[in-house]
């Protein structure tokens with residue numbers, strides 16, 4: 001068996017440049033803005049549909065906000081249902 005140590009290439013972690021951080025900040029701002037737009041539209045759609053509302057994030061999977069319908073909290077992502 002070859003006991004020669006495997007030579008590892010030591011790579012320095014990528015250090016972000018100012019340009020990277022500026023770009024990241026711009027993308028984060030755009031994503032947060034988009035999220036607020038989607039939440040506002042979703043709440044309006046839920047309000048207009050009657051009997052449906054949007055609640056807090058699913059504590060089971062975190063994949064979606066829970067939807068309140070017919071006296072139940074439902075998660076569209078994992079399917080969990082809880083009676084209110």
Ligand SMILES: [Zn+2]
Nearest residue numbers: 058061075078
């Ligand atoms: Zn879920």
